[in-house]
Amino acid sequence: MDKIPRPVIRRLGLYYRCLSKLYEEGVDYVASRDIAERLGIKSSQVRKDLSYFGEFGKRGVGYNVAMLMEKLESIIGVDKYWNVIVIGAGNIGSALVNYEGLKKEKFNIIGIFDADRAKVGRKIGNLIVRHISELKEFVKKNIVEIAVIAVPETAAQYVVEQLEQLGIKGVVNFAPIKLRTHLLVEEVDITLTFKSLVFQVERKI
Amino acid sequence: MDKIPRPVIRRLGLYYRCLSKLYEEGVDYVASRDIAERLGIKSSQVRKDLSYFGEFGKRGVGYNVAMLMEKLESIIGVDKYWNVIVIGAGNIGSALVNYEGLKKEKFNIIGIFDADRAKVGRKIGNLIVRHISELKEFVKKNIVEIAVIAVPETAAQYVVEQLEQLGIKGVVNFAPIKLRTHLLVEEVDITLTFKSLVFQVERKI
Numbered sequence: 001m002d003k004i005p006r007p008v009i010r011r012l013g014l015y016y017r018c019l020s021k022l023y024e025e026g027v028d029y030v031a032s033r034d035i036a037e038r039l040g041i042k043s044s045q046v047r048k049d050l051s052y053f054g055e056f057g058k059r060g061v062g063y064n065v066a067m068l069m070e071k072l073e074s075i076i077g078v079d080k081y082w083n084v085i086v087i088g089a090g091n092i093g094s095a096l097v098n099y100e101g102l103k104k105e106k107f108n109i110i111g112i113f114d115a116d117r118a119k120v121g122r123k124i125g126n127l128i129v130r131h132i133s134e135l136k137e138f139v140k141k142n143i144v145e146i147a148v149i150a151v152p153e154t155a156a157q158y159v160v161e162q163l164e165q166l167g168i169k170g171v172v173n174f175a176p177i178k179l180r181t182h183l184l185v186e187e188v189d190i191t192l193t194f195k196s197l198v199f200q201v202e203r204k205i
Numbered sequence: 206m207d208k209i210p211r212p213v214i215r216r217l218g219l220y221y222r223c224l225s226k227l228y229e230e231g232v233d234y235v236a237s238r239d240i241a242e243r244l245g246i247k248s249s250q251v252r253k254d255l256s257y258f259g260e261f262g263k264r265g266v267g268y269n270v271a272m273l274m275e276k277l278e279s280i281i282g283v284d285k286y287w288n289v290i291v292i293g294a295g296n297i298g299s300a301l302v303n304y305e306g307l308k309k310e311k312f313n314i315i316g317i318f319d320a321d322r323a324k325v326g327r328k329i330g331n332l333i334v335r336h337i338s339e340l341k342e343f344v345k346k347n348i349v350e351i352a353v354i355a356v357p358e359t360a361a362q363y364v365v366e367q368l369e370q371l372g373i374k375g376v377v378n379f380a381p382i383k384l385r386t387h388l389l390v391e392e393v394d395i396t397l398t399f400k401s402l403v404f405q406v407e408r409k410i
Contacts, residue, residue: 006401013400017381040383076400077407084399091300096395098296101381105396145406146399170406172398176222176306178245186402188395190301191310193377194289194351195218195281196211197391201350201375202282 008049012076014039015050019069031062081106083143087159088150089114089122089129092174096148097125107146111138115155139166149173160185213254217281219244220255224274236267286311288348292364293355294319294327294334297379301353302330312351316343320360344371354378365390 018038022030032050036043047057050068053075057063073079084102086093089112096102097109112124115132122129130138138144147168149156156175163171163183170184176192179185223243227235237255241248252262255273258280262268278284289307291298294317301307302314317329318337325336335343343349352373354361361380365388368376375389381397384390 009401009404010397012404013394013397016400038383075404077403078400082399082403091303095296095300099395101396102399105400107396107399146402170402172402178243184402184405186398188393188398189218190304190393191306191312192215192218193391193393194287194307194312195221195283195310196214197351197375197377197389198282198287199214199217199280200389 004052008052011039011041011045011049012072015046016069016072016076016078019065019072022065023069027065029062030057030065032057034062078106081108082146084109084146084148085111085113085135085138085144086148086150087113087132087135087163088148088152088155088174089116089119089124090150093148093150094124096150097127109148110142110144113138115151135162136166139168145169147171149175149179151175153177209257213257216244216246216250216254217277220251221274221277221281221283224270224277227270228274232270234267235262235270237262239267283311286313287351289314289351289353290316290318290340290343290349291353291355292318292337292340292368293353293357293360293379294321294324294329295355298353298355299329301355302332314353315347315349318343320356340367341371344373350374352376354380354384356380358382 015035018035032046033043036046053071055063055068055071084107086096086109093112097112102109109127111130112127113130113132113135114120117131119129120131145168147163149159149171151159153175156173156177157179160171160179160181160183164181168183172186172188173179174188176189220240223240237251238248241251258276260268260273260276289312291301291314298317302317307314314332316335317332318335318340319325320337322336324334327334350373352368354364354376356364358380361378361382362384365376365384365386369386369388373388377391377393378384379393381394
């Protein structure tokens with residue numbers, strides 16, 4: 001159960017979302033090919049991915065939606081609420097705080113910090129921007145495991161080093177830079193996504 | 206040159222960014238292991254990826270930075286400016302319009318559209334939000350190849366169908382839904398990124 005490839009991990013989230021919808025629709029059992037079709041992937045892939053976790057659909061019946069959903073919930077770690085802090089109160093930080101999708105999936109953003117005194121005290125969603133110097137105290141008082149880095153590229157490495165010292169476990173990094181850290185990092189690289197798209201557009205023309 | 210795996214395509218953008226920095230630093234030649242180290246990947250991976258495009262570093266000398274950069278520029282398609290429109294003037298749409306990183310990489314957002322009349326006429330960055338009914342006319346007048354879908358999940362499929370009819374070639378989709386379309390799509394799925402992170406955090410504890 002240790003060496004699960006990263007693409008599989010990402011697809012687990014997709015399966016979970018798909019199952020939640022099926023559950024809402026009142027579906028009791030689902031075949032791997034139905035999941036596959038909804039997600040635009042191969043059904044053999046679905047079966048292979050789920051077999052990592054010892055889940056096998058019954059031939060002719062499929063997967064029990066509620067049971068598989070519950071199992072995925074606990075595997076992914078979305079069976080609990082996660083406290084999240086955001087470093088950087090610029091456009092990306094603000095968009096995240098206001099993003100309902102995260103809250104719906106049990107990611108609660110409980111604090112947003114910035115080094116810029118001009119931004120401190122401003123209201124974003126229902127949070128007040130705090131100065132970065134308050135970070136340590138805040139993390140001490142609240143259980144925070146996840147931090148978002150939404151600062152300029154030049155500040156990102158410094159920020160991650162601060163976060164290391166505070167016992168943060170995982171980081172979602174929006175700065176377009178490879179961080180040197182022992183923390184778990186997931187990158188969201190918007191410009192790379194655009195580049196990857198135009199590469200394909202160019203090839204298709 | 207046709208069957209280039211998607212992860213390779215994404216890494217091309219990383220190589221290009223790395224080379225641009227080296228170029229700014231005045232570096233003339235670079236070894237694959239230096240590129241690899243800066244990006245936190247294996248040097249054998251760098252050599253393999255670049256060999257897709259017939260680029261081979263000289264033993265003991267490495268890659269010519271300027272030449273490789275220029276070649277990547279044209280391969281990725283960032284040797285020209287791309288006009289981009291954003292559908293949805295919510296938090297994500299606004300953040301994108303204000304994001305300097307895209308402009309720097311030659312992605313010009315030239316229009317932002319929303320179905321909500323309350324948002325139409327508002328200024329975001331240096332753009333005025335237009336009503337979605339103006340989309341067709343706008344795309345006719347301007348050369349637009351790339352569109353961003355930043356609307357709620359429930360509207361995303363409808364939007365992509367509109368875009369298909371307008372001759373848009375590629376879409377960056379921020380809505381957490383698998384779009385049914387023949388257009389090229391790159392997904393940015395923020396909650397999946399968070400889920401993937403906490404999965405790893407849970408495993409590490």
